[in-house]
Amino acid sequence: MTVSVTKTGTISATVTGCGEFSAGAIIAKAKTTVSVAIGDSFAISVGHQYSHEIAKNKYGHLQYGSWGYKVSWAKYASSADRCHIVKVATGTAKLPTKSMGWKYWETSS
16 A cells, blocks of 8 residues: 655644633643643644555555644632632643654454
8 A cells, every 4th residue: 555645734732621721821731741842733734655565355544644642631729718629620632743644554344
């Protein structure tokens, strides 16, 4: 199997969850703890070719993209008596990276 891709576009951060939060703060935190390649969005233009031998009696599958990072977040506040910390919101964020690549797998049918 040989495939090629030429792609131009923009990938952006997506954040999910409930409660109030700052997407910028989540991205800033992820930058310090996960990777410096994470950001709000990236403009991309790529052209690649990929070849892979497919095993006998199998089907080969390819997908091209940016897989990004998935991070969990939580927001805390002091309790009314200021003796405890209370979790007020949680969620996940999928943050893009500049790296792009191929994902290959095989199936029997």
